[in-house]
Amino acid sequence: MHILDFTDRKALITGAASGIGAAGARLLANGGAATLILTDRDADALDAFDPGCSVVRIAGDVADPGHWDEVAPHLDGLDHAIVNAGIAAGGAIGETGFAEWRRVLGTNLDGAFLTLSTALPLMREGGSVVLTASVSGIKAEPGTAAYGCSKAGLIHLARVAAKEAAPRRIRVNAIAPGGVDTPIWDQTPFFRDLVAEHGGARTAALDAMAAMATPLGRYASADEIAAQVGFLLSDMAATITGAVLVSDGGYSL
Template sequence: MTTDTARFENKTALITGGASGMGFAVARRLLDEGARVVLTGRDQARLDAAADRLAAGDRVLTVRQDASDIPGTQTLADRIRDHHGSLDVLFANAGVASFQPAAEVTEDEFDRVVGTNLKGVFFTVQRALPLLGVGSSVVINASWTAHRGLPNGSLYSATKAAVQSLARTLAAELGPRGIRVNTVSPGYIDTPMYRQEVDPATEAAVTAQIAARRIGTAEDVAEVVAFLASDRAAYVNGQDLLVDGGLVAAVPAAL
């Protein structure tokens, strides 16, 4: 991995769900390249621990906020305005997993997952819009499951397909304002959420589906998010970039 220490200098990035996993890796990457970051999460203790690990002093602002708390998205925007004045990068990363047969999905579970993965994303972006100016970038975390059917993933996959569509329409709507909107679709990435959902005993079978023959890392995703958020991607808009080691597009050769 190579970094450009000045690529995000004097820029402010909001990363939802930034206390661990992909959000944390993106925060570390953008900080390494000069950014100021705002991290959100539901647990202040975990946010404080993340800030300590990042060791970037006052370039890290933590805000306890549940992405499904819609009034809280305005409070978050107000905090950013008061602290930084504006925003250059938004990585809408906060999300929840949900995998069960469609016949077993309850209305409460539907509301929980859609409330975070779609509604929360929509209103986080909406409330951030007054802070975003010409040249700013929005990156939404989607998923490979929006590209390929996954048994027991109907609810989760539907929300990820929805944010891919949202990104395309927002790219069209916000393009005249100089704001780019893209999605990144990770495959199997070694994060705390992955470890909760994939039994270690089945990991070999999962890895066998991936052309790269390995589970991805949060840093793999951070590399792509940093590109999409930067001026190097100035002509990339309304796109979805798969970071999946070939899981969707390639059938691995037999070993």
């Protein structure tokens, strides 16, 4: 038996076509999940992704209420959800336009709210949810206002949801990774500059950042974070709710 047993479960994953979302989908499929409802705004990547079990793919923007009108009919009897869709951004407060601020909070926080407000009423008693937050929502750094505030809000959203869902024995937790090797880095100008400084070597740029910022001297893989998400979703975490698992290699120490 797979150590994380999701036999015959139904799960929703947002931001499912790459990174932590895709790794989470594969982990659930390997654990015996019967059906995965996968959403991502990259329709081509979503269509190409095969986690290895029965899948419903619905491309769209998690910040669009109309997208959830399309997803909701597939969620009845839901067991689990990984609320993972997110975008990155960087820039000092005085250099960040309001449109950029709203773009980041729209996906990262509004999208999480819409996910929960749609999924929780349709989830079975005893279900579980994990929201992908970030250590940026805990530790302040220059240039992270929009992203960090979106993730801090997401952490508190998870806590409120945990209290609201507890009477139905639904658990809601968050994970706050530090550096993780996912495509989200490629959205940020500072990382693209760092890659250029390393002659176009993306891995070398990630290793350089990890060596400078993380006591353990390494970043996580998407599969490592997905395994931790899987634990929080699983029956092994049956008494854990409203928690934030910080998985940052010691960055926040």
